[in-house]
Amino acid sequence: MALIRGTPLVAGTAEGTALVLGQPLSFWGGLDPGTGRIIDARHPQHGETVTGRVLVMPAGRGSSSSTTVIAEAIRLGTAPAAILLARADVIIVVGVLAAADLYGRVVPVVKLPAADLDSIPAGARMDVRLDASIDVTAPA
Amino acid sequence: MTLLVRVAAITAADHFIDITCAHIDSCLWHGQAGLDFARRLAREGARVRVPTTLNVSSLDLLHPGLFRGDARTANSAKQLMDTYVGMGCRPTWTCAPYQLPRRPALGEHIAWAESNAIVFANSVLGARTDRYGDFIDICAALTGRVPYSGLHDPANRRGEMVFRTESLDPRLLAEDTLYPVLGHFIGRECGSAVPVITGLPPATGEDRLKALGAAAASSGAVAMFHAVGVTPEAPDLAAALQSGDAVVVRVDGAVLRSARDELSTAVEGPLIAISLGTPHLSFAEFQHLSALVEGVRFPDHIDVWASTGRDVLRSAREAGLLAPIEAAGVRIVTDTCTYITPILRKTDGIVMTDSAKWAWYAPGNLGVDVVFGSMAECIRSAAAGRIVRDDTLWR
Numbered sequence: 001m002a003l004i005r006g007t008p009l010v011a012g013t014a015e016g017t018a019l020v021l022g023q024p025l026s027f028w029g030g031l032d033p034g035t036g037r038i039i040d041a042r043h044p045q046h047g048e049t050v051t052g053r054v055l056v057m058p059a060g061r062g063s064s065s066s067t068t069v070i071a072e073a074i075r076l077g078t079a080p081a082a083i084l085l086a087r088a089d090v091i092i093v094v095g096v097l098a099a100a101d102l103y104g105r106v107v108p109v110v111k112l113p114a115a116d117l118d119s120i121p122a123g124a125r126m127d128v129r130l131d132a133s134i135d136v137t138a139p140a
Numbered sequence: 141m142t143l144l145v146r147v148a149a150i151t152a153a154d155h156f157i158d159i160t161c162a163h164i165d166s167c168l169w170h171g172q173a174g175l176d177f178a179r180r181l182a183r184e185g186a187r188v189r190v191p192t193t194l195n196v197s198s199l200d201l202l203h204p205g206l207f208r209g210d211a212r213t214a215n216s217a218k219q220l221m222d223t224y225v226g227m228g229c230r231p232t233w234t235c236a237p238y239q240l241p242r243r244p245a246l247g248e249h250i251a252w253a254e255s256n257a258i259v260f261a262n263s264v265l266g267a268r269t270d271r272y273g274d275f276i277d278i279c280a281a282l283t284g285r286v287p288y289s290g291l292h293d294p295a296n297r298r299g300e301m302v303f304r305t306e307s308l309d310p311r312l313l314a315e316d317t318l319y320p321v322l323g324h325f326i327g328r329e330c331g332s333a334v335p336v337i338t339g340l341p342p343a344t345g346e347d348r349l350k351a352l353g354a355a356a357a358s359s360g361a362v363a364m365f366h367a368v369g370v371t372p373e374a375p376d377l378a379a380a381l382q383s384g385d386a387v388v389v390r391v392d393g394a395v396l397r398s399a400r401d402e403l404s405t406a407v408e409g410p411l412i413a414i415s416l417g418t419p420h421l422s423f424a425e426f427q428h429l430s431a432l433v434e435g436v437r438f439p440d441h442i443d444v445w446a447s448t449g450r451d452v453l454r455s456a457r458e459a460g461l462l463a464p465i466e467a468a469g470v471r472i473v474t475d476t477c478t479y480i481t482p483i484l485r486k487t488d489g490i491v492m493t494d495s496a497k498w499a500w501y502a503p504g505n506l507g508v509d510v511v512f513g514s515m516a517e518c519i520r521s522a523a524a525g526r527i528v529r530d531d532t533l534w535r
Contacts, residue, residue, distance in 0.1 A: 024361070033170070059332060061331075063273075064165040064255055065274055068166065072171035072172065076171070090273065091273035094143060094275050095275065102176050102177060
């Protein structure tokens with residue numbers, strides 16, 4: 001088990017298995033908030049479901065509408081349990097903050113040093129704490 | 141304001157600045173969360189403090205019969221639109237606010253959402269907007285203030301990667317269709333960095349820069365580019381780089397060929413439709429389209445769609461450009477776009493487009509296959525009833 005420390009962009013706690021994205025994802029055009037599935041046909045994780053997972057991605061990409069899409073996913077309960085990024089992304093954070101305000105559901109968003117983010121193995125068990133430290137347990 | 145302060149903290153801004161205008165993306169329907177947020181603001185009596193334009197929505201209010209979705213979604217989408225108009229936003233319904241008469245000037249601080257509008261404002265107009273998204277856009281409009289960070293700060297407008305196009309075939313540089321492909325390649329390569337392009341013709345027009353920026357903001361998170369000798373903050377390479385260093389990428393025919401290939405999900409199959417106007421067709425593009433369709437009549441089984449803003453449409457109509465376009469059978473879409481809302485009659489086949497952005501998003505949004513080509517190739521294909529592309533340019 002490893003402990004990594006990040007910066008909280010939205011503070012909160014969460015547990016889940018890591019869904020490590022090979023490329024940045026635009027939630028708009030890339031995530032169906034109705035199902036939580038990745039619908040970007042060109043994305044390496046196309047077809048995967050983000051619901052309840054700890055989403056590990058280098059950065060957001062593309063559309064301004066990703067804010068509403070992540071808020072809608074949180075409203076519908078299809079969102080990731082937490083989002084870990086190497087670059088702070090206002091478009092994602094604002095959607096998460098608005099959903100927390102409107103629906104009282106907090107999805108933690110943590111910024112990590114790129115090397116720590118890259119070290120997270122796919123499928124690892126993740127425990128995100130309030131102070132943005134994260135326990136990472138590699139899959140057996 | 142609470143949201144703006146949170147954003148200021150994340151972006152490490154130490155103060156706020158005034159903006160002169162805003163462009164709102166939040167008016168496009170993606171589900172109840174958008175309406176819940178807008179109503180929360182409206183209930184508190186929110187009114188915009190600066191001139192504020194609205195992006196596309198999910199409905200074409202001028203051609204309401206085009207919407208093929210369910211009535212409940214249409215009703216909710218209309219409520220969302222009405223809520224933003226009720227807060228004092230102008231019902232412009234276009235993703236190309238830079239085509240409206242009053243445009244932000246060089247150095248003006250603005251808050252624009254919609255990725256293609258952001259990249260155009262920063263790059264082509266030299267106005268200053270950060271990469272704003274939904275919700276924060278209306279917060280900026282309501283307060284007239286934004287955190288001083290990101291691309292508001294000249295230091296962050298420094299070019300970080302140089303893309304050299306000097307070795308490209310001049311014939312390719314003279315074609316409209318190069319520019320979305322080049323933008324797609326650049327977005328792929330540079331992510332959210334600020335790219336600098338050298339070697340573009342000094343007279344490269346706004347529609348080519350529009351297509352380039354929209355593509356780079358789709359395949360990457362590009363919010364600003366410099367084109368040396370073309371865009372206002374890049375009189376020369378040193379100015380674009382602010383005398384700093386940058387990685388240099390040589391753009392050759394081979395990488396562009398593969399970028400062009402990447403924009404298509406099929407090579408052959410039944411052609412069902414053409415989609416033009418992403419971002420919204422400009423007046424000049426209507427002139428081009430008008431000339432291309434002269435004397436053409438499309439077969440009934442192929443729908444040719446052209447999306448534009450209602451203001452540009454009015455100008456095109458007044459100038460007499462629409463008569464040949466409508467006579468040929470082109471279907472005009474305003475206020476929205478064919479890849480964000482159910483408008484297409486069929487989705488089981490290939491749609492051809494001249495837009496890298498449409499080609500990038502439509503397969504996921506609509507489930508169609510897509511073939512990318514120039515506007516002329518799109519029109520030729522529609523007339524022929526099958527895909528016709530000229531590959532010789534790209535060899």
